[in-house]
Amino acid sequence: MTVSVIQFGGSNCDRDTVQALAHLGVDADLVWHEDGLPDDTTGVVVPGGFSYGDYLRAGAMAARSPIVDEVRAAAESGTPVLGICNGAQIGCESGLTPGAFTTNESARFQCEHVHCRVENADTPWTAAYDEGDVVELPIAHGEGRYEIDDDRLDELEADDRVLFRYCDANGTVSPTANPNGSKHSVAGVTGESDHVAVMMPHPERITLPDVGPTDGQGILRAFVDAADAIDA
Amino acid sequence: MTAYTATVEVRLKHGVLDPEAETTARALERLGFELEDLRAADRYELDLDAGDADEARDRADEMAERLLANPTIHDYEVTVEER
Numbered sequence: 001m002t003v004s005v006i007q008f009g010g011s012n013c014d015r016d017t018v019q020a021l022a023h024l025g026v027d028a029d030l031v032w033h034e035d036g037l038p039d040d041t042t043g044v045v046v047p048g049g050f051s052y053g054d055y056l057r058a059g060a061m062a063a064r065s066p067i068v069d070e071v072r073a074a075a076e077s078g079t080p081v082l083g084i085c086n087g088a089q090i091g092c093e094s095g096l097t098p099g100a101f102t103t104n105e106s107a108r109f110q111c112e113h114v115h116c117r118v119e120n121a122d123t124p125w126t127a128a129y130d131e132g133d134v135v136e137l138p139i140a141h142g143e144g145r146y147e148i149d150d151d152r153l154d155e156l157e158a159d160d161r162v163l164f165r166y167c168d169a170n171g172t173v174s175p176t177a178n179p180n181g182s183k184h185s186v187a188g189v190t191g192e193s194d195h196v197a198v199m200m201p202h203p204e205r206i207t208l209p210d211v212g213p214t215d216g217q218g219i220l221r222a223f224v225d226a227a228d229a230i231d232a
Numbered sequence: 233m234t235a236y237t238a239t240v241e242v243r244l245k246h247g248v249l250d251p252e253a254e255t256t257a258r259a260l261e262r263l264g265f266e267l268e269d270l271r272a273a274d275r276y277e278l279d280l281d282a283g284d285a286d287e288a289r290d291r292a293d294e295m296a297e298r299l300l301a302n303p304t305i306h307d308y309e310v311t312v313e314e315r
Contacts, residue, residue: 057302064299093302100304107251147248147305181249 003028003043003223006071006087008062013048013084013204020204020216021045026223033062037070042230043080043223044071046087048140048202058101058143059089068094080124080195080226082219085141088188088198097191097198098156099148101141105181109142114179116164116187116201117171123194124225126163128218134171135164135215137187137201139179144200146182146189153183163188163197195222233281237315238292242301242308243273276300279315288312 003021007014007030014030021028028045031038052061062068068090075081075096083091091097104110113136121131129135148156156162164187168177178185180200188199203216244250250272257270278295282288292310301308 056299060299060302092304098304100302102248102305103251105249105251107255145249149304181251 002038002040003045004031004037004041005029005045005047006031006033006067007047008033008049008051008065010051010053011047011049011086013086013202017045017047017084017204020207020220021223023208024217024220024224026220026227028223031067033065033067036067037074041074041079043226044074044082046071046081046083046090047204048085048087051086051090054143057089057093059086059091059093062086062090063093068096072096075191075193075196078193078195080222081191081197082125082222083198084202084204085144085200088200089143091191091196091198096196097189098152098161099146099186099189101143101200102145102147103143104141104145104179109140110144110179111138111140112179113138114187114201115167115169115171115177117167117173119162119165120160122160123163123190123197124222125188125190125194125197125219127225128221132171134167134169135218136206136213137203137216138205139201141180141200144180144182146186146200148183153186156189157184161190161194162186163190164199164201233283235279235281235315236285236288237313238278238280238288239311239313240276240278240292240296240300240308241273242276242296242306243271244305245307248305274300285312285314
């Protein structure tokens with residue numbers, strides 16, 4: 001089980017992600033995007049950062065780089081894929097996941113801790129939680145406002161593809177607890193299959209016990225469970 | 233082959249919030265200007281050679297579809313002129 005953490009020029013959460021996965025006992029390697037996905041890849045993280053300097057739109061350039069075709073093929077064959085922050089923007093730009101992440105309602109870069117409510121606990125990313133659980137997660141983005149056609153959002157909600165919504169500490173979803181103006185407070189969604197997911201908050205930044213709370217561990221545990229499934 | 237400039241204008245779909253445009257409008261108001269609304273767009277000028285204007289337009293269309301615009305949030309418009 002080796003999780004490939006893809007580095008683009010401008011990625012900056014890549015090493016944090018490897019460290020967080022290592023803490024959970026998951027074998028993870030940095031993979032430079034031009035080198036392609038290694039054959040032994042059994043999981044993929046597209047990490048946060050500012051790939052290609054956010055040229056055109058955040059994630060637009062990276063989403064059209066050759067390695068993303070390999071990620072798409074891996075996803076189709078069942079490999080778990082998680083896009084975090086810039087990785088989430090790349091996931092949506094590439095069509096791996098629906099919708100788009102665009103300029104925050106505040107028009108500002110926001111770096112803060114937020115609360116998120118687990119909307120669907122029946123995915124690899126949320127299996128460690130119960131539906132309705134509230135987790136504390138850090139955000140750090142200027143373009144994290146989730147946008148999608150109303151009809152398409154209705155379909156996603158009906159299909160239980162919203163992973164997390166921004167909420168207050170009690171789990172109440174409201175405009176004031178929505179940090180970036182995301183439609184229906186969506187903080188993360190799954191792709192066509194639930195082993196592919198993207199989210200704007202950073203689980204890798206809230207996983208190591210020596211830096212504070214560890215609410216993000218449950219999300220990254222998807223890769224532990226995937227490894228256990230392979231070993232079993 | 234004829235030399236064309238295809239211009240692609242990419243703008244947010246009607247109804248999609250544009251915080252940058254709102255901020256810009258507020259800054260204009262602070263400068264004392266009166267305005268009802270402000271809409272921003274990105275404009276790309278593509279110099280290319282094509283058999284005719286339709287071919288130039290088709291190619292620019294495909295570039296908009298595949299990269300310049302994000303169909304989830306954008307509409308775009310292509311105009312073609314001989315250069």
